[in-house]
Amino acid sequence: MSETYDDLDRYLEGEISVEELSEELRAEEETLRGLLEAVRDETPASPSLRVAVMREIRDVREPAWRRLLAWFFQPRTIRLSPATGALAMAAVAAALLLVPFGERPAEGGPEAGTGENVVTRFVFIAPEASSVQITGDFVDWNPEGIALKDERATGVWTVDVPLEPGVYQYGFVVDGVEWRPDPRAVSTVDDGFGRENSVVIVSEENAT
Amino acid sequence: MRTAFLLTLGLLATHHPLAAQSAELLSRIDAETADVVVPILEEAARDSLPVDALESKVLEGMAKRVPPERIGPAVAQLADEFRDVRGALRQRLPSEAFTDSEIVAAARAARQGATIDALEELWEARPDGGVLEVPVTVLGELVRRGIPLDEASGLMTFVVRERVPLHVAAQIPGKIDGAMGNASTPVEALTRALRTLNIPDPPGRRPGG
Numbered sequence: 095m096s097e098t099y100d101d102l103d104r105y106l107e108g109e110i111s112v113e114e115l116s117e118e119l120r121a122e123e124e125t126l127r128g129l130l131e132a133v134r135d136e137t138p139a140s141p142s143l144r145v146a147v148m149r150e151i152r153d154v155r156e157p158a159w160r161r162l163l164a165w166f167f168q169p170r171t172i173r174l175s176p177a178t179g180a181l182a183m184a185a186v187a188a189a190l191l192l193v194p195f196g197e198r199p200a201e202g203g204p205e206a207g208t209g210e211n212v213v214t215r216f217v218f219i220a221p222e223a224s225s226v227q228i229t230g231d232f233v234d235w236n237p238e239g240i241a242l243k244d245e246r247a248t249g250v251w252t253v254d255v256p257l258e259p260g261v262y263q264y265g266f267v268v269d270g271v272e273w274r275p276d277p278r279a280v281s282t283v284d285d286g287f288g289r290e291n292s293v294v295i296v297s298e299e300n301a302t
Numbered sequence: 303m304r305t306a307f308l309l310t311l312g313l314l315a316t317h318h319p320l321a322a323q324s325a326e327l328l329s330r331i332d333a334e335t336a337d338v339v340v341p342i343l344e345e346a347a348r349d350s351l352p353v354d355a356l357e358s359k360v361l362e363g364m365a366k367r368v369p370p371e372r373i374g375p376a377v378a379q380l381a382d383e384f385r386d387v388r389g390a391l392r393q394r395l396p397s398e399a400f401t402d403s404e405i406v407a408a409a410r411a412a413r414q415g416a417t418i419d420a421l422e423e424l425w426e427a428r429p430d431g432g433v434l435e436v437p438v439t440v441l442g443e444l445v446r447r448g449i450p451l452d453e454a455s456g457l458m459t460f461v462v463r464e465r466v467p468l469h470v471a472a473q474i475p476g477k478i479d480g481a482m483g484n485a486s487t488p489v490e491a492l493t494r495a496l497r498t499l500n501i502p503d504p505p506g507r508r509p510g511g
Contacts, residue, residue, distance in 0.1 A: 234326065235361040259468070261407060261439045263362075273366060280476050281443050283410060286359065286376035287368045297436055297468035 211256035212296050216264075217278060218242060221249025223268045230264025230291070232257055239267060259298050263291040327357045331364055338374035342381060351384045352402035383409040390418045395425050403435040411442030420455035427463040436468045437461060443475035448488035453507065457492075460504035470499050 101119060104110045112123060216228050229239030232255070242251035263283065266274045275282050279292035327343075328336065339360050347353050356377050363373035387409045391400060400408075408421055420441060424434055437458050444454035461471050477495030478488065485491035496503065 229365060231355075231358045231362070235358065235365040237365045259436075260403060261435055280472075280479075281446070283413075285362065285366075286379065287363060287366055287372060289366070291362075293439075295436055295439055295472040297472045299467065299469050 210298055211258055212298060213254050214257050214294060214296055215252060215254050216242065216276070216294075218251045218266050218274075218276060219249055220251060220266075220268055220274075223249070223251065225269055226251040227267045227270070228253060228255070228264055229267060230262055232262045232264070237267075242266075257294075257296045259296050262294050262296065264294065265289075265291055327360060330361060332370075335360070335364065335370040335373060338370045339377055342374065342378050346381045346384070349385060351381055351388070352406050354402060355384070355406045356381055380409070383413065387412050387418075387421075391421060391425070394418065394422045398425055401433060401435070404433065404438060407435045407438040407442075411438050411445070414442035415445040415451065416442050416455075417451060420451060420458075423455055423459045424462055427459045429462070429465060432462065432465075434462070436472055440471055440474055444478075444492070447475065447478055447491075449478075449492055450489070453489065453492070456504050456507060457496075461501070466501055470501065473499055474501075 101110065101115055105112065105115055105119070105123070112120060115123065218226055218228075220226055223244075226242040226244075227239035228242060229235055229237065233239060240253055240255060242253040244251045263285075264276070266276060268274055273289060275290045276292035280295060281293040282290040283293055285291045331339070343353060343356055343360075346356050359377050359380055360373060363376065368376075384405050388400060388405050391398070391405075391408065408416075411421065412418070416438075421438065424437055424441065428434055440461075441454055441458040444457070445451055449457075457474075458471075460466075474492075474495055477498050478491045481491040481494035481498070482488070485494055493503075
């Protein structure tokens with residue numbers, strides 16, 4: 095019996111041909127091949143069945159927080175050169191030393207915001223523009239800025255920006271290249287680079 | 303990027319006064335600009351000037367693709383304006399503390415024609431705890447719109463002393479602009495603006511301008 099199954103293993107491994115099998119094993123092989131062909135010819139599952147099966151599979155997945163937790167606690171190897179490791183440790187140590195815990199800004203320091211943002215609407219009319227961004231000191235002059243939307247395709251571009259009370263400078267960037275001041279701004283100031291910045295004053299309703 | 307990283311590390315390692323604010327700045331500027339502006343920012347930080355506003359000017363220059371040789375002078379000039387206005391205010395009002403935003407606003411107002419005398423009057427009228435960024439900004443805007451300095455200063459001192467809500471005071475310049483079409487002078491436009499906003503005339507101001 096054991097020799098018989100050894101032959102079967104060798105056949106399955108492709109070491110011998112079907113003709114070299116015993117009659118009994120050849121019969122079994124034929125039966126199995128027939129079953130295999132039958133399964134292969136089975137009509138494919140309908141799309142709705144696939145969707146249902148995949149939904150079930152998704153449903154039994156671990157929740158994200160559990161997968162994150164598992165990832166966090168799973169031991170893993172981090173490869174660092176000694177120089178990089180030393181620099182990283184120095185940076186962390188220096189950052190810890192520099193952060194003033196609980197220290198209130200004194201004169202000359204940036205004052206703490208009230209935390210109450212005032213939603214400020216910016217409107218820019220540019221029917222010819224295909225994109226308009228606003229950027230200014232409230233986003234550290236990020237060149238990408240905040241995109242305005244022309245939802246009705248009328249050339250009236252708008253955006254609502256939550257801002258802490260204060261005075262801000264800004265400008266619009268049309269089609270990613272052309273800087274333009276806001277003609278509706280309360281003021282414009284020389285930007286020191288040969289252009290003008292617009293100015294907006296944001297204040298809370300209850301501030302005096 | 304590599305230069306910015308090394309500069310940041312250097313600042314951190316030496317407990318540099320710029321370190322806390324400047325990581326963001328240094329990650330966005332190139333080495334050539336850093337060479338120009340870092341000494342200016344270092345000096346400003348040592349003098350406790352509003353470094354955030356100066357860094358913002360650097361980032362603005364970068365965003366507008368201004369070459370470093372033009373960013374440096376613009377930032378230096380701004381720092382000088384901050385230094386001048388704060389020095390003058392400290393001399394007049396030695397017991398007062400000034401926030402960064404107030405110094406920035408005062409420098410801008412001074413550029414628009416507000417005098418140190420007018421600024422001093424605002425601080426003397428300030429109630430406890432009030433921040434003058436908005437009133438100082440409005441003072442500068444009034445002067446810029448052609449309101450005589452005395453009149454603008456008297457009005458804003460009144461606004462501060464009487465605690466007119468800031469969101470109302472902030473609308474004065476815009477209301478003047480709106481009234482200019484129907485007014486023969488900026489002062490008349492101011493009068494209309496004050497009526498619209500229900501701000502009473504300060505004592506001594508002739509109603510109707």
